[in-house]
Amino acid sequence: MVILQDADHTELFAHLSATSLASGAEYLKAGREALVRLLADPSFLDGVKLERIPGAYTRNLVFGDERIAVYAIVWSAGSQTSIHDHHCSCCFAILSGALQESWYEPVDKTHGVASKTFTRAAGEIACMLPTGPNLHKMLNASDQEAISIHIYGYDHRTRASSIDCEYLALEER
Numbered sequence: 001m002v003i004l005q006d007a008d009h010t011e012l013f014a015h016l017s018a019t020s021l022a023s024g025a026e027y028l029k030a031g032r033e034a035l036v037r038l039l040a041d042p043s044f045l046d047g048v049k050l051e052r053i054p055g056a057y058t059r060n061l062v063f064g065d066e067r068i069a070v071y072a073i074v075w076s077a078g079s080q081t082s083i084h085d086h087h088c089s090c091c092f093a094i095l096s097g098a099l100q101e102s103w104y105e106p107v108d109k110t111h112g113v114a115s116k117t118f119t120r121a122a123g124e125i126a127c128m129l130p131t132g133p134n135l136h137k138m139l140n141a142s143d144q145e146a147i148s149i150h151i152y153g154y155d156h157r158t159r160a161s162s163i164d165c166e167y168l169a170l171e172e173r
């Protein structure tokens, strides 16, 4: 399924999808290059209807095929994910606003403890393979909306999301 209307960006994602069959390192490099291009030309979202929900984040499908799923995520002020890991590769870039990303070390199969927290500002790119456990949580700690673009290595028609397992913070035990 292709959501985008314009040929240039559809071609960009189709090429990236084909590259996902290459080695992990080669794919992550291609993912980063694709995100650099998207950051330079955010008009690729012009034809995409972005859902906005106060207090929550929304995932808006931009492109999808059998190998990759590309979402624009709109983070309202204060919205956050669970602590989670991924079953697939994940490359993301911050298009606008800023997010806080916290890494967690698992203490068992249900709980994790925070180890590091980063501010991901507009223009920042991060790419990772599903080597894990690789737990993190994303939070929009600001009072402004943030938008990020995420390229996941899964077929959105056969899986609900990129999340593998969800955890609770150790202090919630």
Ligand SMILES: [Fe+2]
Pocket (backbone or CB within 6 Å): 084, 085, 086, 090, 136
């Ligand atoms: Fe994640």
